[in-house]
Amino acid sequence: MAVIAVTGKGGTGKTVISALLIDHFSTDRKVLAVDADPDSNLPEAVGIKDYSTLGEIRELFQQNRDSMGTISKEQWLEGKIYGEAVNESKHFDLIVMGKPEGEGCYCFVNNLLRSVLRKLMKNYDVVVVDCEAGLEQFSRKTVENADYILIVTDTSKKGLATAKRIIDSTEELKLNFKNIYLVGNKVNSNGEGNAIKQFAEKEGIIFLGNIPYSEKILELDFRGEPITKLLEDTELNNHFREIFKGIGGINDH
Amino acid sequence: MVERAKVKIPKRAKKKESKDEQEFPFDISPMYEGERVRKGDMFVELGGPKQTGFELIINLPARNVQDMKSTLVGDDLDGLEEGKSYPYAMIYYIAGSQLDNDIEPVVERRNHDFQNFIEGYMHLNQRYDIWVRINKDAMKKGLKSLNQIAQATMMLFKNEMPFIEKIEALYITDGDLVKKLLDEYAMPVYEERDARVETLHDEDVDEFYSCTLCQSFAPANVCVISPDRPSLCGAITWFDGRAASKVDPEGPNKAIPKGELIDPIGGEYTGIDEFARNESGGGVDKVKLHSFFDYPHTSCGCFEVIGFYMPEVDGIGFLHRGYPNPAPNGLTFSTMAGQTGGGKQIAGFLGVGISYFRSKKFIQADGGWRRVVWMPSELKERIEKYITDGVKDKIATEKEVSVIEELKDFLKAKNHPVVTGVVREVDGEKITDGWVEEKEVEEIKEEVPATQPEAKVTEMPVAPIPQISMIPQSGGIKLVIKNASIHIEKIIVKRKDEK
Ligand SMILES: Nc1ncnc2c1ncn2[C@@H]1O[C@H](COP(=O)(O)OP(=O)(O)O)[C@@H](O)[C@H]1O
Ligand code: SF4
Ligand SMILES: [Mg+2]
Numbered sequence: 001m002a003v004i005a006v007t008g009k010g011g012t013g014k015t016v017i018s019a020l021l022i023d024h025f026s027t028d029r030k031v032l033a034v035d036a037d038p039d040s041n042l043p044e045a046v047g048i049k050d051y052s053t054l055g056e057i058r059e060l061f062q063q064n065r066d067s068m069g070t071i072s073k074e075q076w077l078e079g080k081i082y083g084e085a086v087n088e089s090k091h092f093d094l095i096v097m098g099k100p101e102g103e104g105c106y107c108f109v110n111n112l113l114r115s116v117l118r119k120l121m122k123n124y125d126v127v128v129v130d131c132e133a134g135l136e137q138f139s140r141k142t143v144e145n146a147d148y149i150l151i152v153t154d155t156s157k158k159g160l161a162t163a164k165r166i167i168d169s170t171e172e173l174k175l176n177f178k179n180i181y182l183v184g185n186k187v188n189s190n191g192e193g194n195a196i197k198q199f200a201e202k203e204g205i206i207f208l209g210n211i212p213y214s215e216k217i218l219e220l221d222f223r224g225e226p227i228t229k230l231l232e233d234t235e236l237n238n239h240f241r242e243i244f245k246g247i248g249g250i251n252d253h
Numbered sequence: 254m255v256e257r258a259k260v261k262i263p264k265r266a267k268k269k270e271s272k273d274e275q276e277f278p279f280d281i282s283p284m285y286e287g288e289r290v291r292k293g294d295m296f297v298e299l300g301g302p303k304q305t306g307f308e309l310i311i312n313l314p315a316r317n318v319q320d321m322k323s324t325l326v327g328d329d330l331d332g333l334e335e336g337k338s339y340p341y342a343m344i345y346y347i348a349g350s351q352l353d354n355d356i357e358p359v360v361e362r363r364n365h366d367f368q369n370f371i372e373g374y375m376h377l378n379q380r381y382d383i384w385v386r387i388n389k390d391a392m393k394k395g396l397k398s399l400n401q402i403a404q405a406t407m408m409l410f411k412n413e414m415p416f417i418e419k420i421e422a423l424y425i426t427d428g429d430l431v432k433k434l435l436d437e438y439a440m441p442v443y444e445e446r447d448a449r450v451e452t453l454h455d456e457d458v459d460e461f462y463s464c465t466l467c468q469s470f471a472p473a474n475v476c477v478i479s480p481d482r483p484s485l486c487g488a489i490t491w492f493d494g495r496a497a498s499k500v501d502p503e504g505p506n507k508a509i510p511k512g513e514l515i516d517p518i519g520g521e522y523t524g525i526d527e528f529a530r531n532e533s534g535g536g537v538d539k540v541k542l543h544s545f546f547d548y549p550h551t552s553c554g555c556f557e558v559i560g561f562y563m564p565e566v567d568g569i570g571f572l573h574r575g576y577p578n579p580a581p582n583g584l585t586f587s588t589m590a591g592q593t594g595g596g597k598q599i600a601g602f603l604g605v606g607i608s609y610f611r612s613k614k615f616i617q618a619d620g621g622w623r624r625v626v627w628m629p630s631e632l633k634e635r636i637e638k639y640i641t642d643g644v645k646d647k648i649a650t651e652k653e654v655s656v657i658e659e660l661k662d663f664l665k666a667k668n669h670p671v672v673t674g675v676v677r678e679v680d681g682e683k684i685t686d687g688w689v690e691e692k693e694v695e696e697i698k699e700e701v702p703a704t705q706p707e708a709k710v711t712e713m714p715v716a717p718i719p720q721i722s723m724i725p726q727s728g729g730i731k732l733v734i735k736n737a738s739i740h741i742e743k744i745i746v747k748r749k750d751e752k
Contacts (some may be wrong), residue, residue: 066608069447070492071379072362079378083302088292103575105555107466108488111505119287 003127003145004247008152009162010133013185016217017152018130019045019227022092024244029125031092037132040096043087047226051087053098054113061109062102077109078116086120093124134162135169148247150181151205155192160199167203181247184210209243255441257311257354259346260423260434262326267427269325271400278395280372281405290375290386297333299341301377301384305431306341308383309439310361315348320419321411323403327427330387330398340431341385342424342439345407349418358446359496360414366500367409374402380443381435399424450490453480454613455520455542460508462494463528471553474596475532477509477525481614482542486555487606518679519544519618537598544618545569549603554594556604558632560616561589565657566664567685568626568671569616573607576629578651581660610636620675620684626664627654641678644670 006018019042022033035042043051057080065073087094101110121127129146151166153159163182170177182203184196187210200207214236220229231237262268300306333339347360361379368376373391377384387396396402403422410420425431455461457480464476464484478484480491489506497506512524520542529537529551539548545560558573563582572580572589579585593602603616615621622641630650637645647667654660664672674687 065488069443069450070358070490072365072496073488073493075362075365075377075379079382079384082289082375082377083384086289090293093289093291104557105467105486105488107555108484108486111466116287120289122287123289 001121001124001127002147003121003129004148004150005129005131005146006150006152007131007166008133009154009156009159012152012154012159012162013211014133014152015042015045015130016221016227017150017183017185017211018042018128020230020240021128021150021244022046023228023231024241025126025128026091030123032121032124032127033092033094034127034129035094035096036129038097038099039132040098042130043094043096044224045227046089046092046094047228048087048089048094051094051096052084053096054081054085055098055100057081057085058101058106058109058113062104062106065109073108074112074115077112078119081113081116081120095120135166146175147178148181149177149179150183150208150247152183152185153196153199154186155184155188155196160196163199164203167205179248180205181208182206183208183243186213187211188213206246206248208246211240211243254354255445257313259311259313259317260344260438262324262423263430266326266430267328269329269398269400270322271324271398271404272319272322274401274404277401277405278397279374279391279401279405281370281409282372283370285372286366286369288369288372288375290373290388294388294390295386296335296389296392297330297387298338299385299387299426300382301338301386303338304340305381305428305435306383306385307381307431307435307439308343308361308364308379309442310345310347310357310364311442312352312354312357313346313348315350315419318346318348318419318421320421321404321407323400323407323422323424325399325403326423326425326430329400329426330392330396333426335389339426340428341383341426342431342434343383343403343406344423344425344434345410346421346423347410347417347419349416351416355449357442358492359499360410360417362496363410363414364406367406367413368402370409371402371405381439399426450492451611453491455479455481455511456514458491458511460495460510461522461525462489462491462498463507463509463532464489464494464505465507465532466505467553467555471594471596473533473536474551474553475529475537476553477529477540477542477550478506479520479542481612482520482550483606483608483612485550485552485557485604485606485609487557487608490608516541516618518677519547520614521548533596536596540598541618543612543614543616545603545616545624546600546619549598549600551596551598552593552602552604553596554590554604556590556593557607558605558610559586559589559593560603560605562601563626563657563660566626566661566671567688568664568669569619569624570627571605571625571632573629573632576631581627581649581654581657583656607632607636611639614679615639617677617679620670621678622648623670623675623678624685626669626671627660 006014008014022031025031033042033046061077068076085095149170151163153163167180182200182205184193187193193210196210197207216230220227343364365376365379368374373388375386403424407420407422410417461477461479464478467474476484478489478491478494483490494506497504498508509528510524511522513522515521515523521539526539529540537551540550541548542550558571560569560571561580561582562569570580572586574586576586589602593599593604609615622644625648627649630652633648633650647669649660649663654663671685672688674683675685676683
C-alpha cells in the first residue's frame, strides 16, 4: 500500500489532479480515494453524488455512545464506516472526511477512527488523499503516514510560497516521505512552466510536469460533471499519463 | 436471569454436521483483519442491511457442550445464489470452569476478530447487526461449507482464549428460524446484558480499568473507570475498558486490581491509590472515585460536564460543555474548565461524564444529589430520571435563577437540603450544618480574602469547605498558551520577602 497526499494552496487544482490520479491508478490497481478537505468536492469531481462522511459518523458516535450498553464501540464504528462511509464506485472506493470535530472530547473516537482507517487502507494498493489547502493536514494527522507528497502549484507567487512552506514543514516535522513531487497547473506559457521546473530543482524535489490552463476543465466544473470526462480527449489523456508516469515507487506497487 | 439452554432444532429442518476439522481451503491470519469484500467481488452476503442476522455466545455447563462440533441448519453455500443476501445466525455454546454469564459479551465480540482472520470472509458489526460477505475468490479456492467457517472460528476461539474449554457452534441460514430465535432466544440475552450496565457496581468486580489516551496533552492524568464511574469524557465504560484490556493488556486501557477497600463511601481502594501514585509520578497520592472535595478524580480537560462548588450556598452546580452562558457563580464552562484540566486534583471542581449522573454512587461521599443546587435546564432534562426522589424540583436552572442571590432565594423557598444541612443518603450521616445566619456568613467571608502569610492560614483550625476561595478574583495570573509543548523539570515559586 502506498499513500500519496495531494497538497498545495487552495484553488491550485488539488482536487482536479487528485481526480485524475485516482482515474490513472484505478485502471490496474485497487485505489482508495480520500477527500480530506472539510469543504469536500472530490466526490463531484469523480462523479459520486450520494455519500456519507466520516465526520457525520463520528458525530453519530458521540451522540449514541452513552446508550451502547455492552456492545463494542470499535466494532460499531467500523461497521458504520465499512457499511456507510466507504462509497464503492466501479473502479475505486471513496471516503470523505467531512466536517472537523465539534466541541467535546474526541480523543477516544479519533483513536478508534485511526485504527479502523489503518485496517481499511490495507485493502488498497494506492491511497490518494486530496488534502485541505495549506498545511492543516499535517497538524490534523489525517495523512498520518503518507509515503509520497504531491504538491500542486499554479504560476502565482502565493502558490509557490505555499509549496515552499510545505517542503520546509516536512523537514521541520521530520516527516519521512519517500518522495516529494511537484506539478504545475494552469500554466499558460513555456516561461511560466520553466519557472516552476526551476523551483523544483532548487528545492531538490521531483518535477513531474506542467498542466496547461484548460477551458475544458472549467467547463466541466461549471456543469458539475466529473473531471474524469476530460480523459475522453486522448491527447490530454496521454499528457496526464506521461506526467503521472514520473511518480516512481507508486507505479511499482 | 435469562435461562441459558441450547436451541431446539426443529425435527424436519435441513441439517448438516461436522466435527474436528483441521484442514481448511483458506488462509487464517491476522493479516486479513479489516479485509473488505467489495460488492462486485462478493459471492453472497449474510445478514447485513437486507437480511436478519445475529451472533450469540451462550455459556453452558460442560456436559451440555459437544466440543468442536458444528451444525448448520438451512441451505449451505452450494444452495445459495451468487450476488444475493441471506439470513444468518451464528450461535456458540461455550463451557469452562472459569466462565460465567458475564463473560459472554467479552467472548462474543471476539467472533468479529477471529472471523476476520479468515481470508475472503468479511465480518462487520455485532449482535443483531452482523454483516458478512464471502468473496468469490474464496469459493474458487475451495470453500464449500459454512461448517468450515464455524470449525475455523472455533479453533481460533480455543487457541486464543484458553479459558474456553469446550465450544460448539450452531449456524443457521433458515430465515424463519433465524427470525424466531433472534426474537425469542437472543434478544432477551442482549437486553439482560445491557441492563447489567446499570446493575453492575464497583463492589461486584475485582478490577477497574485505567485510560491514558489523553496523556498526550495531560501527561499526569490517569482516568480510572469503574462500573459506577464511567469515564469523564463519556466515551468509555467499564465494559469497554475490560474488553480493550483483554485484547491489548499493555494498551491505553489497563486492568487495575482493586486491592483493599479503604473508604467504602468515598470509593477509595489501595489498588487505585497505588496506581495513581505510580502513573502521576507522585503528583496524586489518593483518588476517591465518588468524592467531590476529598481527593477527587483528576481531570484531563476532556470532561463533558464540570461540577463546581458555590460556597455562598454550600452546594454544587454542574455545567455542560457547550452551554455558553455563565453559571450563577459568574463563570463560564471554559473559564472553569481552564482551571480544572491538566490532571490535577482541584478542590471545588470536578470533571465528570454525563453517564456518571446515572450512577448510584454519584458523588455520594459529599451528599450525592442532595448537594446539587443548579444545572442548565438542557442538562437537567437529559438526566432527570436519575435524580434522587424529592430533590428534582429543588435544583434550580437558568430559567429560575441567574445569580447567586437569586439562587439563595430559590433554595430557601424550596427548602433545599443544603439550607438545613445535607443528610447523606448512603449512610444517613449529616455532613453539612446548613446555612448559618446571614451575618455570620458575611463575617467569615471577610476573613478569607485577608489571606495573611501562608503559615498562618495553615495554623487556622481546619477550614470548613465553605471558606475555600477557589478562584483568585483579583491579583491572580492567567496564562494562555497555545500550540506549545513545554517540558519543565522543576518550578520553584517563592514569595518576595516584604521588608
Ligand atoms: N488546468 C486548469 N485549467 C483551468 N482551470 C482549472 C485547471 N485546474 C483547475 N482548474 C479550476 O480551478 C478551480 C480550482 O480547482 P480545484 O481542483 O478545485 O482546486 P483545489 O482543490 O486546489 O482547491 C476549479 O474551478 C477548477 O475547475
Ligand atoms: S478522558 Fe476519556 S479518552 Fe481521555 S484518558 Fe480519560 S477516559 Fe481516556
Ligand atoms: Mg479541493
